[in-house]
Structure formats: C-alpha cells, structure tokens
Amino acid sequence: MTERASIPVVVNGAAGKMGKEVIKTIANAEDMTLVGAVDNKPDILGQDAGEIAGCGALEVPILNDLQSVLVLATQEKIQGVMVDFTHPDTVYDNVRSAIAYGVRPVVGTTGLNEEKLQDLGEFAEKASTGALVIPNFSIGMVLLQQAALRASQYFDHVEIIELHHNQKADAPSGTAIKTAQMLAEMGKTYNPPLVTEKEHLAGARGSLADENIRIHSVRLPGLIAHQEVIFGAPGQIYTLRHDTSDRSCYMPGVLLAIRKVTELTSLVYGLEKIL
Numbered sequence: 001m002t003e004r005a006s007i008p009v010v011v012n013g014a015a016g017k018m019g020k021e022v023i024k025t026i027a028n029a030e031d032m033t034l035v036g037a038v039d040n041k042p043d044i045l046g047q048d049a050g051e052i053a054g055c056g057a058l059e060v061p062i063l064n065d066l067q068s069v070l071v072l073a074t075q076e077k078i079q080g081v082m083v084d085f086t087h088p089d090t091v092y093d094n095v096r097s098a099i100a101y102g103v104r105p106v107v108g109t110t111g112l113n114e115e116k117l118q119d120l121g122e123f124a125e126k127a128s129t130g131a132l133v134i135p136n137f138s139i140g141m142v143l144l145q146q147a148a149l150r151a152s153q154y155f156d157h158v159e160i161i162e163l164h165h166n167q168k169a170d171a172p173s174g175t176a177i178k179t180a181q182m183l184a185e186m187g188k189t190y191n192p193p194l195v196t197e198k199e200h201l202a203g204a205r206g207s208l209a210d211e212n213i214r215i216h217s218v219r220l221p222g223l224i225a226h227q228e229v230i231f232g233a234p235g236q237i238y239t240l241r242h243d244t245s246d247r248s249c250y251m252p253g254v255l256l257a258i259r260k261v262t263e264l265t266s267l268v269y270g271l272e273k274i275l
C-alpha cells in the first residue's frame with residue numbers, strides 16, 4: 001500500500017487563542033505535520049509549540065521570523081500550508097510572504113478589505129498558488145448565512161448584530177462583513193427608509209455595510225463569538241442566531257481548508273465555497 005505524504009503546516013499566531021487550538025488539532029491529524037510555528041509574544045519565543053498549546057512536546061519551537069519558518073514548509077514532498085490566525089494589521093503581509101515562498105495560505109485572520117483581497121487574489125493567480133480566506137470556519141455560520149440568503153428573498157428589512165469577547169481587535173467582525181456582502185449579492189437594496197433619521201449619539205444606528213445593511217458590534221467579557229441576523233416585516237420578526245461556546249467548533253473547518261487548499265491554484269474567499 002502506498003503511504004500518503006503528510007501535509008507540512010506552519011501556524012502563524014501559534015501562541016494565540018486560535019493558534020493553540022489549531023496546533024492541538026494538527027497534532028492529532030494523521031495526514032498533517034506541524035513543521036513550524038510563529039508568534040511575536042516575546043515571553044514564549046523558543047518554547048515548544050505543543051507545550052504552549054497544551055498537547056505535549058512536538059519538537060517545534062515558536063519563532064518570531066515568518067520568512068525562515070516558511071522555508072521549512074518548502075522542504076517536503078508536498079507543498080506546505082500556512083495557517084494564519086494573527087492580527088488584522090499583519091495578515092496581508094503574511095499572506096504575500098507565504099505565496100512568494102510557494103506556501104499555501106489558509107487565513108482565518110480578519111481585516112482584509114476588498115482591495116487587499118483583490119490584490120492577494122491576483123498575486124495568488126499569477127503564482128498559481130491556492131489560498132483560502134475564511135472569515136468563519138464553523139459549519140453553523142455557513143448554515144446561518146444560507147438561511148439568511150433564503151430569507152432575503154422574502155424580507156426587505158434586515159440588520160446584523162455581532163457579539164464578541166472584548167479582546168477582539170477589529171469591528172465589525174469579518175463574519176458580519178461577509179454576511180452583509182452575501183446578502184448584498186442577492187441584488188437588492190435593503191431597509192428602504194420610512195423617516196429621516198437623526199443620530200443623537202454617533203454610531204447609535206451601527207455601521208453601514210453594503211446595500212444599506214447595518215451592523216452593530218457588542219464587546220463584552222464572557223462572550224466568545226455570536227451573531228444575529230434579524231429580518232423584519234409588518235407583523236413579524238425572523239431571527240437567525242449562531243453561538244460559539246468553544247473554539248473547537250472551528251477545527252473541522254480548518255482541517256478541511258488545509259486539505260482543500262492543496263488542490264487549488266487561486267484564492268477562494270469563504271468556507272461555503274469548499275463544502
């Protein structure tokens with residue numbers, strides 16, 4: 001029997017909340033090998049990524065130099081994959097570096113706007129390198145978005161509320177932005193105004209996304225990640241809600257993305273496109 005070669009994976013943001021969960025997951029995946037780990041938290045540099053993630057030593061030190069770690073992902077039979085859960089300010093550069101080294105990015109980090117996504121898409125296309133940008137890896141969110149698209153055929157009024165832990169750097173969430181984009185792609189403008197509104201406190205009506213969809217962001221300790229899409233029509237409200245209680249909910253999606261990206265030659269945006 002021929003043995004399938006293992007996919008070499010580098011995790012960027014290895015000491016973060018998502019990075020640690022990803023490292024534990026890769027350590028248990030038979031078809032993947034963690035070959036490198038990157039983070040910029042000074043106190044953990046040089047320490048074993050598995051020990052930091054809480055799954056026991058993996059003989060992979062956490063380093064602070066993405067370029068040299070990417071090289072490690074190019075030494076194996078199969079082209080490597082970089083999983084990125086870092087920060088909105090750094091993700092664009094990380095993805096460009098990975099593609100430049102021929103390492104396929106699987107990006108969970110939010111904050112890539114349309115212009116940057118377009119630019120990365122063109123770069124990946126030129127390099128014939130697969131890349132996945134996935135604002136939300138949970139299956140429940142994909143199902144919520146699909147239900148929202150169906151509801152949008154019947155409701156003209158909709159608003160989005162996203163609620164997250166208060167360590168989140170960006171607002172609104174990447175998921176809420178993607179949900180609004182998907183609703184906007186249905187080819188209609190929502191929420192036709194009935195009155196002239198005046199905000200007595202700036203931001204009271206949330207932020208205005210594509211096609212007049214408003215997004216409201218809540219940040220509180222005790223929350224993880226939650227989203228409501230609320231449709232309204234005379235005499236009725238239809239509410240879709242997704243709640244995350246543990247970051248393990250993202251891991252089946254992350255594993256799927258690592259496997260799928262090795263088959264792609266361009267950039268794909270959204271988990272729904274690879275299910």
Ligand SMILES: NC(=O)C1=CN([C@@H]2O[C@H](COP(=O)(O)OP(=O)(O)OC[C@H]3O[C@@H](n4cnc5c(N)ncnc54)[C@H](OP(=O)(O)O)[C@@H]3O)[C@@H](O)[C@H]2O)C=CC1
Pocket residue numbers: 012013014015016017018019038039040041042085086087088090107108109110111134135136137138174250
């Ligand atoms: N797509 C999805 O399903 C999900 C996406 N996310 C997104 O993932 C991202 C990370 O989230 P989370 O894990 O909660 O955040 P954390 O802050 O817990 O983790 C991020 C880690 O990356 C490190 N880091 C920051 N900048 C760099 C850099 N330039 N190079 C290397 N390491 C760096 C941070 O170090 P330091 O603290 O020292 O800066 C930290 O250890 C966010 O954008 C979040 O929105 C989160 C959950 C699910």
Ligand SMILES: O=C(O)C1=N[C@H](C(=O)O)C[C@H](O)C1
Pocket residue numbers: 110135136164168172173174175176224225226
């Ligand atoms: O920061 C988080 O936690 C999350 N970020 C992603 C986003 O911004 O949509 C995904 C999920 O909501 C968790």
